[in-house]
Amino acid sequence: MTDSDVVPEQAAAAFGVTHHENVIGTPKILSDGGPETIRFIDQDGHRIRNEVNLPYDKYVDALTEEDGRRLYRDMALIRRFDAEGTALQRQGELGLWPGLLGQEAAQVGIGRAMRPQDYAFPSYREHGVAWCRDVDPVNLLGMFRGVNNGGWDPNEKNFHLYTIVIGNQALHAVGYAMGVQRDGAVGTGDPDRDTAVVTFFGDGATSQGDINESFVFAAVNQSPIVFFCQNNQWAISEPNERQTRIPLYQRARGFGFPGVRVDGNDVLATYAVSMHALDEARSGQGPFLIEAYTYRMGAHTTSDDPTKYRDSAELDIWRERDPLLRLKSFLLSLHETEQAFFDEVDREADELAARIRTACQEMPDPPHSQMFDRVYVEPHAGLEKERDEFVAYQAGFEGEGN
Amino acid sequence: MTTTASSTGTRLTLAKGITAGLRRAMENDPKVLVMGEDVGRLGGVFRVTEGLQKDFGEDRVIDTPLAESGIVGTAIGLALRGYRPVVEIQFDGFVYPAFDHITSQVAKMYARSLGHVTLPMVIRIPCGGGIGAVEHHSESNESYFLHSAGLRVVACSNAEDSYWMIQQAVATDDPVIFFEPKRRYHDKMVVDTSASAAPRGLYEAVVARPGEHVTVACYGPMVKTCLQAAEAAGQEGTSIEVVDLRGLNPLDTETLFASVRKTGRLVVVHEASQFLGFGAEISAQVTQECFYHLEAPVLRVTGYSTPYPASKLEELFLPDLDRVLDGVDRALAY
Known part of the structure; x- marks a missing residue:
């Protein structure tokens, strides 16, 4: 069925219903992921204990309520940052912004499960992971403002540059993980040495050859890598049904490593499953695929108009599965967290937004030399000649029009 | 080994x-x-x-x-x-x-x-x-x-x-x-694989055979072909200077331009198709930088702008000794 066939009645019927398995031909986008989905908090904020999440229980049980508040704070600040990114684009300060609205729990869960020595290879929407890696969010704006093409030092926080060509980063991540193996930084039992690599991609990317090749290379090398697929249901205008006939997490089995589906809007679940997968990778058990079942609540980017291809009823359903609301309900149910905490986070978010806005507006245009200076590490006479011609040409305008 | x-x-x-x-x-x-x-x-x-x-x-x-x-x-x-x-x-x-x-x-x-x-x-x-x-x-x-x-x-x-x-x-x-x-x-x-043997720079072009009348610039597989052509031409009194470019990017223009300024003629030889092949770039640069030394336009002897043919036809596609000499003759005829 097409998207326009999704009527509110169907949407309501699908909401909250436990499906057996997603079957092609039904509105999968409205499902909550099916019975195999690992979930710790239900939509009303209640803790779930069942067979599916039992193997990951210990990671959630180890969390304090303070940890829960920290996760909430991360998600709230990132949401505010993301909203500011969209606003800055609308006001002409950024050329483009890829929003992460709705995917905060997916990103913060794994972001907070990673250790300092672990390495992240993002696509271009991983603002929440960057936040958890302590990358200054201002850095993320540069490429969308057109002052650079990334530009931060990936090795400072072990967070690689955003990668726009869909799927490329997964192979880079696997190669990096192969390097980790050669450095003997896996399976030593030393928690500060053993290293996992995480690569991020979406449901659309799973159709790319690079993702499939990265699965092959990781599997045959038993590399310490976690493939983190944020299935946000939409690859611009194309729903999951245009990419796959089976749930994405099941693809891992064909390549020879474990794969699970986790509720991407439940931060406790994404955290717990990520902790497990990262432990497996660091200890030498090889690759692991996590499909974080979530929803892109906004447009693909600020250039996109989702009203052209999806029904607003769908958005209404996923709005009720909002990752922040869910964790907030859970925290409130524990009785130790008071409204004052949420007020304080809101205040902090406003501060962050103001800082981002100012930093973005004050971001200087790059010097002309940036174009020529770092094309090659070593001298290149031909390019230097072109640069000299450029400089001489530009110098001809000096003093004009001032 | x-x-x-x-x-x-x-x-x-x-x-x-x-x-x-x-x-x-x-x-x-x-x-x-x-x-x-x-x-x-x-x-x-x-x-x-x-x-x-x-x-x-x-x-x-x-x-x-x-x-x-x-x-x-x-x-x-x-x-x-x-x-x-x-x-x-x-x-x-x-x-x-x-x-x-x-x-x-x-x-x-x-x-x-x-x-x-x-x-x-x-x-x-x-x-x-x-x-x-x-x-x-x-x-x-x-x-x-x-x-x-x-x-x-x-x-x-x-x-x-x-x-x-x-x-x-x-x-x-x-x-x-x-x-x-x-x-x-x-x-x-x-x-000479001894550590004391000092190799040329990685991108340095080399005059593989000195000559006077025309420069032939080539690289990779065509160097041998061009050296053979130069040998054959030498026996008939035509002195070809063969430049093995070695580095394509960056290109050692110094060595190449010096040769062209000396001979006044350049034929570029490569196996790759002609259209937008490396010969086009070399031709443009030499024309710009050696214009007043040139006695003839820069000519190209290359593979044709076709998909690489079935192997029974490849000898017709690839520049060989005769095609190189034909190019040299055309350059000298200006």
């Missing part, structure tokens, strides 16, 4: 020059890795990596899955982790699945990271035709890589160069596309 020591050096084929050069690079730097299809146990389909896995182990000489995008993509990751991968693409025509990574990532990583990240990797590509191969095994695709800023591109033409150039390429902090003329793999020469 199938080499014979002599008083002045070691007799090596072009292929074994690379083997020996790789071996030395791996001995000198434990971060140097070799990876590709069949490069380990088999030693590569051309045996260029023969014996390396036995001596350096499976972690350093990696038999990869059969996926070129995967090979180059993972090599990027290894380089990001601090390794210096040397990737073997099995045949020229199989590099295209990796083209995305080479042009989108390898070429641009240093620039897009504002200098924070380097990718010191070498991508070896056996290139060119003339071996009667089936489709996709005889291509000369250097223009694609020459047109991608951020890559360095070199082509070796003999064993001495293959031995030294591969070591220099591995030591380079920029990514290098390393073209190997597969039909010259078995050509032998005596190479």
Whole structure:
């Protein structure tokens, strides 16, 4: 069925219903992921204990309520940052912004499960992971403002540059993980040495050859890598049904490593499953695929108009599965967290937004030399000649029009 | 190694020059890795990596899955982790699945990271035709890589160069596309492999045969053809200067322009198709910089602008001695 066939009645019927398995031909986008989905908090904020999440229980049980508040704070600040990114684009300060609205729990869960020595290879929407890696969010704006093409030092926080060509980063991540193996930084039992690599991609990317090749290379090398697929249901205008006939997490089995589906809007679940997968990778058990079942609540980017291809009823359903609301309900149910905490986070978010806005507006245009200076590490006479011609040409305008 | 020591050096084929050069690079730097299809146990389909896995182990000489995008993509990751991968693409025509990574990532990583990240990797590509191969095994695709800023591109033409150039390429902090003329793999020469032998710069062009009347610029597999043409022409009184370009990007314009200013005539020879082949760039640069020295327009003797033909036709497609001499005659006729 097409998207326009999704009527509110169907949407309501699908909401909250436990499906057996997603079957092609039904509105999968409205499902909550099916019975195999690992979930710790239900939509009303209640803790779930069942067979599916039992193997990951210990990671959630180890969390304090303070940890829960920290996760909430991360998600709230990132949401505010993301909203500011969209606003800055609308006001002409950024050329483009890829929003992460709705995917905060997916990103913060794994972001907070990673250790300092672990390495992240993002696509271009991983603002929440960057936040958890302590990358200054201002850095993320540069490429969308057109002052650079990334530009931060990936090795400072072990967070690689955003990668726009869909799927490329997964192979880079696997190669990096192969390097980790050669450095003997896996399976030593030393928690500060053993290293996992995480690569991020979406449901659309799973159709790319690079993702499939990265699965092959990781599997045959038993590399310490976690493939983190944020299935946000939409690859611009194309729903999951245009990419796959089976749930994405099941693809891992064909390549020879474990794969699970986790509720991407439940931060406790994404955290717990990520902790497990990262432990497996660091200890030498090889690759692991996590499909974080979530929803892109906004447009693909600020250039996109989702009203052209999806029904607003769908958005209404996923709005009720909002990752922040869910964790907030859970925290409130524990009785130790008071409204004052949420007020304080809101205040902090406003501060962050103001800082981002100012930093973005004050971001200087790059010097002309940036174009020529770092094309090659070593001298290149031909390019230097072109640069000299450029400089001489530009110098001809000096003093004009001032 | 199938080499014979002599008083002045070691007799090596072009292929074994690379083997020996790789071996030395791996001995000198434990971060140097070799990876590709069949490069380990088999030693590569051309045996260029023969014996390396036995001596350096499976972690350093990696038999990869059969996926070129995967090979180059993972090599990027290894380089990001601090390794210096040397990737073997099995045949020229199989590099295209990796083209995305080479042009989108390898070429641009240093620039897009504002200098924070380097990718010191070498991508070896056996290139060119003339071996009667089936489709996709005889291509000369250097223009694609020459047109991608951020890559360095070199082509070796003999064993001495293959031995030294591969070591220099591995030591380079920029990514290098390393073209190997597969039909010259078995050509032998005596190479001084001693540490004291000072190699030429990696991108330095060399006057392979001095001459007076016309310059012939070439690289890779065509150097031998052009030297043979020069020998034949010499017997008839025409003095051809053969310039082996070696470095294609960067191009050693100094050596090339000096030769053209001396002879006043230039014929560029390559196997690759003419339209937008490297000859076009050379022609433009020489016309601009040597205009008042030129006695004739720059001419090109190249493969035709067709898909590489079936092997029964390849002799007609590829420049040979007679076509080079025809080009020389036309240049001299102006």
